[in-house]
Amino acid sequence: MDDAYTVKVTALESGEETPEQLQALKSGDCFLVADGWGDLREGAEGLFDNDTRILSRLVLRVGQARPSRLSSGVSQDNVFFTCHSTNRPLPPMGGKSAPAGVLHLERRRFLWERRMFERIRISNHGVEDVLLPLSVDYGADFADIFEVRGTVRARKGEIAPPGTDGRRVTFSYMGLDGVERRSCVAFSEPPARMSASRAEFMFSLPRGRTLDLYVECGADRCDAPSPERWRVHALQARLAMRAKRRRGASLRGPRSPRFNDWLDQSRADVALLTTELPTGPYPYAGTPWFSTPFGRDGIITAWQMLWLDPSLAKGVLTYLAMRQATESSAFADSAPGKIMHETRRGEMSALGEVPFGLYYGGVDTTCLFVALAGAYARRTGDLETIRRLWPNLIAAVGWMKDYGDVQGTGLIAYQRAAETGLSNQGWKDSEDSIFHSDGRFPKGPIALLEVQGYAYSAWQAMADLGRALDDPGAAEWAAKAESTRDLVEERFWLEDEQFYAVALDGDGAPCRAIASNAGHLLFTGLPSADRARAVTRRMLSAEFRSGWGIRTLATGQARFNPMSYHDGSVWPHDTAMAAAGMARYGERRAVAMLLNEIYSAATHFQLRLPELFCGFERLTGEPPIAYPVACLPQAWAAGSVFMMMQAALGVSVDAIEGLVEVDDPTLPPGIEHLVLSNLQVGEAVVDVAFERLNGQTVVAPRRHRGDVRVRMLR
Missing domain, CATH: 1.50.10.10 (Glycosyltransferase)
Structure with missing residues (x-):
């Protein structure tokens, strides 16, 4: 791949997190790389659209501290990233402080149509109500993918001051190529304070209760996040992936x-x-x-x-x-x-x-x-x-x-x-x-x-x-x-x-x-x-x-x-x-x-x-x-x-001849049988089963529709 040696050596020397620690999602020409908490902290992380990082920072804190991560990962179908974490001790609010480990935080996100959808769900498992200070830091550097990989540019375009409107922050950048690139971060709830780089929330969370905060980030102006938008687009993303799989x-x-x-x-x-x-x-x-x-x-x-x-x-x-x-x-x-x-x-x-x-x-x-x-x-x-x-x-x-x-x-x-x-x-x-x-x-x-x-x-x-x-x-x-x-x-x-x-x-x-x-x-x-x-x-x-x-x-x-x-x-x-x-x-x-x-x-x-x-x-x-x-x-x-x-x-398919040939098949060690289903051969469809019997692999055609033959060569 391009500049492979330079990229790999530079990354090795930088001490960045490895891909096993980073978590990736992708949809179309948009992809997201985050750490195990789901945070974007610059480095190699970010939300990218058409080879431009449109969101370089997105860091969640609870009580001014990063939560303690319990587990995180991407679902097997590659649609959802989920991080489970819990709170560190919260600062005193109204004379009381919540101890560590009483709040469960679930960050669940997906990408769809050039946009990141995230639900932050917080549940209070403590014995008392909690005043919950929560903050989200954000930023957009509009770095080109090659800049993120380490290429130094002599000149860059101009990043405009971010704009805020109560529950949304917008970013824009005028590139040297004359193209204006935009992005936004929007919240379902209005923050108590909102600046160009941080949104601060104060929630009252009764014991035994759960609250949801929805966040959207995209390459254009964000609509108001909501539970309905999250559910509808999550279903669309999952169905689209299922169809591809x-x-x-x-x-x-x-x-x-x-x-x-x-x-x-x-x-x-x-x-x-x-x-x-x-x-x-x-x-x-x-x-x-x-x-x-x-x-x-x-x-x-x-x-x-x-x-x-x-x-x-x-x-x-x-x-x-x-x-x-x-x-x-x-x-x-x-x-x-x-x-x-x-x-x-x-x-x-x-x-x-x-x-x-x-x-x-x-x-x-x-x-x-x-x-x-x-x-x-x-x-x-x-x-x-x-x-x-x-x-x-x-x-x-x-x-x-x-x-x-x-x-x-x-x-x-x-x-x-x-x-x-x-x-x-x-x-x-x-x-x-x-x-x-x-x-x-x-x-x-x-x-x-x-x-x-x-x-x-x-x-x-x-x-x-x-x-x-x-x-x-x-x-x-x-x-x-x-x-x-x-x-x-x-x-x-x-x-x-x-x-x-x-x-x-x-x-x-x-x-x-x-x-x-x-x-x-x-x-x-x-x-x-x-x-x-x-x-x-x-x-x-x-x-x-x-x-x-x-x-x-x-x-x-x-x-x-x-x-x-x-x-x-x-x-x-x-x-x-x-x-x-x-x-x-x-x-x-x-x-x-x-x-x-x-x-x-x-x-x-x-x-x-x-x-x-x-x-x-x-x-x-x-x-x-x-x-x-x-x-x-x-x-x-x-x-x-x-x-x-x-x-x-040993499978080969010749649709012109309407033929599936199987030549001296061998199953991997420990695998006693396999089924190849819905194999299309021209207009025909066939299933083929492979099974180990007496040290040999035998082949048996199963369901088939249309004119297709399965032939063993040995």
């Missing part, structure tokens, strides 16, 4: 609730991050830093979910096609036909202070776009969508041929066009992620191993789609796929290592670092069977396997560091792609083993897989070690379980 097929495990809870949490996280755009659903990358469309992340997440919910792939393909580059720009790293890496909507992007307003500095996204289109067509048989996208697909392979192959070698390579862009432009985009075996950084242009695999898949996809659409270019694209395969096998294979080089440098010399990128190559099916087996053996060895998944870099390599961002950590999506690649070559039991390891890691992260975690060796009785500033949730981390489940079960 239930889209497509479902997968349920045994009666053991823990495994099903992991599936449910992962599905809920994908749903949370999925935004309904005019082009269809799009999974945003992750919160807090990457709550925006990313090309690579969106494509891979859609691919992970493709067998269950093809609508994500259609939405991603349609959105990215509309933002395909039509001209060359060094600042944006664009060229005709290239597919977007990232888009932003904040002031700094609009002014060109950062290049990410519409940025194309991802060397792999264009190849992945074409490859996903081919996978989507096979899965759905939706050639009508492919016909609409055909000019974009032709332009994309045109970029691969005319611009991606920068040296005329037949390989896709990158070298950033401007100093403001990303130095490394594959998925491992931190500045130290690509190097020679002695730790030296390579000169460009750099041809990454996995990108050639994506290109191979893209050429294959175009050949298949071309034949389906009677395009005369099909034969040429098929030949291009095979020539790509030959080039990779000839130039990247390290015979003495029995592994592939991570990249070729600008002189064509291999970067002999041994990295997990080879797992992505397996995913594309490019390697020969013998070489795939050799790569699999090494990736399943202790060099790569931490016991919690596959490390991004083998132990013993230069720059190996289990605490790094890309040089020895474990990324769930990276493990999932390697596992899916192994499954292509028949290694289903290895997939089940890796799935079990990732599941074991998830149980230590409250069933929500983070973007990454440290690559230390698994020790008996000890949990995996968190990476302090990993995004949580992260779309392709949440989607990893579904890609690995598909790989373990």
